[in-house]
Amino acid sequence: QSALTQPPSASGSPGQSVTISCTGTSSDFGAYNSVSWYQQHPGKAPKLMIYEVFKRPSGVPDRFSGSKSGNTASLTVSGLQAEDEADYYCSSYADSNNFYVFGTGTKVTVL
Amino acid sequence: QVQLQESGPGLVKPSETLSLTCTVSGGSISSYYWSWIRQPPGKGLEWIGHVYYSGTTNYSPSLKGRVSMSVDTSKNHFSLDLSSVTAADTAVYYCAKGRTYYDIRAPFDYWGQGTLVTVSS
Numbered sequence: 001q002s003a004l005t006q007p008p009s010a011s012g013s014p015g016q017s018v019t020i021s022c023t024g025t026s027s028d029f030g031a032y033n034s035v036s037w038y039q040q041h042p043g044k045a046p047k048l049m050i051y052e053v054f055k056r057p058s059g060v061p062d063r064f065s066g067s068k069s070g071n072t073a074s075l076t077v078s079g080l081q082a083e084d085e086a087d088y089y090c091s092s093y094a095d096s097n098n099f100y101v102f103g104t105g106t107k108v109t110v111l
Numbered sequence: 112q113v114q115l116q117e118s119g120p121g122l123v124k125p126s127e128t129l130s131l132t133c134t135v136s137g138g139s140i141s142s143y144y145w146s147w148i149r150q151p152p153g154k155g156l157e158w159i160g161h162v163y164y165s166g167t168t169n170y171s172p173s174l175k176g177r178v179s180m181s182v183d184t185s186k187n188h189f190s191l192d193l194s195s196v197t198a199a200d201t202a203v204y205y206c207a208k209g210r211t212y213y214d215i216r217a218p219f220d221y222w223g224q225g226t227l228v229t230v231s232s
Contacts, residue, residue, distance in 0.1 A: 032216055034216040034218070036218035036219075038156075038219075040156075045205055045222035045223065045224055045225055046156065046205075046219070046222060047222075048210070048219060048220050051210065051218040052218075057210075089155065089156050091156075091158075091218065093215070093216040095216075097172060098169045098215070099158065099160075099170070099171050099172060100146070100158035100161075100171075101158065102148075102156040102157065102158060103155070104155055105155040105156070
């Protein structure tokens with residue numbers, strides 16, 4: 001199976017916004033809104049930031065938001081802070097074949 | 112607070128079987144899906160598969176045939192076996208918990224710290 005496609009990098013100055021796209025096929029995303037986003041700092045385990053396209057787990061700042069249109073999901077980080085500098089991965093459950101697929105990953109740099 | 116801890120050899124010889132266990136503490140293994148995910152050095156995440164507390168499994172199509180997962184509810188742990196390993200299987204291996212009861216599509220809300228497994232003779 002192929003990974004979901006993300007841009008390799010994105011950047012913004014403190015206080016600005018950055019949006020990361022995640023593109024797949026209709027088979028990747030399925031009929032359910034099972035798109036999630038993970039943040040990973042160097043040497044650390046990934047952390048769930050967004051699930052079911054736009055929902056935030058408890059403790060995740062509302063600066064993080066998610067959306068989806070057709071076969072492209074997006075993560076927006078508003079009001080960028082230094083600690084937001086990390087790798088971000090999207091993920092979806094492909095119902096057609098019962099497996100999870102991750103995105104290629106995007107490195108976010110805070111300038 | 113649920114915690115997950117991976118354990119197993121850090122070095123495996125080519126053609127042999129990589130075996131890891133993930134011990135769950137602070138919560139029951141019952142009613143959830145439990146996944147293995149790996150990350151080769153400097154690369155992205157790859158889902159290997161998951162096991163339900165009942166023993167039902169689903170595996171990545173790219174690894175199906177080499178991977179096997181099991182669960183032991185009495186010990187509150189689950190395991191991964193990956194056979195016929197090559198250098199391409201060198202990676203940090205994570206175990207992770209599905210966020211919602213009974214939900215095969217649930218995202219991963221708790222992760223282990225990860226364990227580096229190197230395949231080399």
